[in-house]
Amino acid sequence: MGLFGFGKKKHQSEEALEAAAEENEEAVDAAENVDEAQEVVALPESSTEYEGRGDERGPWDVEDENVPDYDEYLDMGSYYLPFLKGIELRVKANRATQQVLGTTITYGSSSVEIEAFAAPKTLGLWDDVRADLIEANKDAKEVEGVFGTELALPVTVKGGRKVLTRIVGVDGPRWMLRGIFSGKAATDPEGEETKALNQFFADIVVERGDNPLAPRDLIPMHPPVAPAERKAAKAAAEETEQKTEIPGKPKGPFDSDQQVEVKTTLSRGPMFSEVR
Numbered sequence: 001m002g003l004f005g006f007g008k009k010k011h012q013s014e015e016a017l018e019a020a021a022e023e024n025e026e027a028v029d030a031a032e033n034v035d036e037a038q039e040v041v042a043l044p045e046s047s048t049e050y051e052g053r054g055d056e057r058g059p060w061d062v063e064d065e066n067v068p069d070y071d072e073y074l075d076m077g078s079y080y081l082p083f084l085k086g087i088e089l090r091v092k093a094n095r096a097t098q099q100v101l102g103t104t105i106t107y108g109s110s111s112v113e114i115e116a117f118a119a120p121k122t123l124g125l126w127d128d129v130r131a132d133l134i135e136a137n138k139d140a141k142e143v144e145g146v147f148g149t150e151l152a153l154p155v156t157v158k159g160g161r162k163v164l165t166r167i168v169g170v171d172g173p174r175w176m177l178r179g180i181f182s183g184k185a186a187t188d189p190e191g192e193e194t195k196a197l198n199q200f201f202a203d204i205v206v207e208r209g210d211n212p213l214a215p216r217d218l219i220p221m222h223p224p225v226a227p228a229e230r231k232a233a234k235a236a237a238e239e240t241e242q243k244t245e246i247p248g249k250p251k252g253p254f255d256s257d258q259q260v261e262v263k264t265t266l267s268r269g270p271m272f273s274e275v276r
Contacts, residue, residue, distance in 0.1 A: 041056045041057045043057065043146040043147075043198055043199065043202060044146060045146070046143075046144040046145050046146055046189070047144050047145075047148065048144055048148060048149045049148050049149075050146075050147045050148030050170060053170060053171075053172065054066070054172070054173075057202055058202045058203055058204060058205070059079075059170050059172065059177045059201065059202060059203075059204045059205070059206055060172075060203075060204070060205045060206065061172045061173050061175070061205070061206055061207075061208070062205055062206070062207045063173070067205060068203070068205070070082075070205045071227060072227045073205060073227070074089075074224050074225070074226060074227075075222075075224065075225040075226075075227075075230055076100070076103060076221050076222065076224055076225075077100070077207075077219075077220055077221040077222040078116040078206065078207060078208075078209075078218070078219035078220060078221045079114070079116050079177070079204050079205060079206045079207065079219075080204065080205040080206075080207070081103065081105070081114075081204060081224075082200060082203040082204065084105075084107065084196065084200050086107060086108070087105050087106065087107050087200075088105070088106040088107075089103060089104075089105060089106075089224070090103065090104040090106070091103055091223065091224065092104065092113075099221075100221040100222055100223060101115070101218060101221065102114060102115040102218075102221070105197065105200060107185075107193055107196055107197055107200075108183075108184065108192075108193045109183045109184050109193065110181065110182065110183035110184045110185035110186070110193040110194065110197055111181070111182050111183055111185070111197075112179045112180065112181045112182075112185060112197050112200070112201060113179065113180040113182075114177070114178070114179055114201070114204065115177075115178050115218060116175055116176070116177050116178075116206055116208075116218070116219045116221075117175065117176045117177075117178065117215075117216055117217065117218060117219065118174065118175060118208070118213035118214065118215055118216065118217045118218075118219055119171060119172075119174055119175050119176045119215055119216075120174070120215050121174055124171030124176065125169070125171060125176040125215060125216065126169030126170065126171050126176055126178075129169060129176070129178070129216075130142070130149065130151060130167075130169065133151055133153070133167065134151070137153055139153065139154050140152070140153045140167075141153075145166070145168060146198055147168045147169075147170055147198075147201075147202075148170075150166055150167060150168045150169070151166070151167040152164060152165075152166060152186075153165050153166075153167055163182060163186075164182075164186050164187055165180055165181060165182045165186050166179075166180070166181040166182075166185070166186040167179075167180050167181075168180075168181065168201065172206055172208075173208065174208050175206050175208045175219060177201075177204060177206055179201045181194075181197060185197045185198075206219075207219075
């Protein structure tokens with residue numbers, strides 16, 4: 001199809017994803033019982049440009065001044081996924097290395113595949129990627145969308161049947177977030193599933209990190225880490241740090257005769273098994 005990073009094998013840990021699902025339900029229930037502290041800004045009407053990213057609406061960067069509180073989001077490494085009642089999460093990973101490559105969110109009869117890519121410091125990436133996709137896929141067409149110019153692309157699935165997909169790209173600081181929408185979310189712009197997944201995509205928080213990456217490289221990901229796991233790991237790290245404090249350790253900067261090294265460890269969650 002000419003989509004970089006498209007069509008890789010999928011893996012997931014049932015135990016990890018079940019825990020994430022439980023966290024999802026708890027987070028949704030909690031949100032329903034608490035007044036919203038942050039006002040959700042509706043997505044704009046379809047157009048050729050997407051304005052307000054980082055100020056009024058997402059996808060967000062962790063360094064954006066108005067980034068929403070994502071403490072209760074699911075941590076995937078390169079981005080944090082918000083919670084939406086009724087969704088199913090599938091994790092895409094390399095079969096040989098188990099390296100996580102992306103996620104697919106299913107909601108009703110619709111889905112969106114999400115990947116985050118490194119981008120140049122000064123220029124966006126989506127315009128170039130879109131041009132490459134059009135060149136590689138003669139059936140691809142540019143259309144106006146809520147995230148600006150997007151692509152409508154028919155793809156052939158098993159059995160030879162053709163389905164329509166929407167390919168969306170949003171540029172952020174040194175990253176591009178891409179979403180491939182399918183099902184009703186690709187064909188019914190006013191449908192409930194489309195609006196829900198559009199908002200889900202807009203609520204994602206991206207963490208580019210400081211590692212040097214070439215443009216179009218996937219930003220490194222890891223297996224899903226639920227909020228409770230993050231909090232437990234943070235508490236464990238703080239406890240370890242306290243235990244490793246050295247009695248009589250001098251205060252202030254060290255001179256050439258004083259050298260102390262303190263190490264802490266942070267464990268990761270389980271890896272993924274294959275989804276069939």
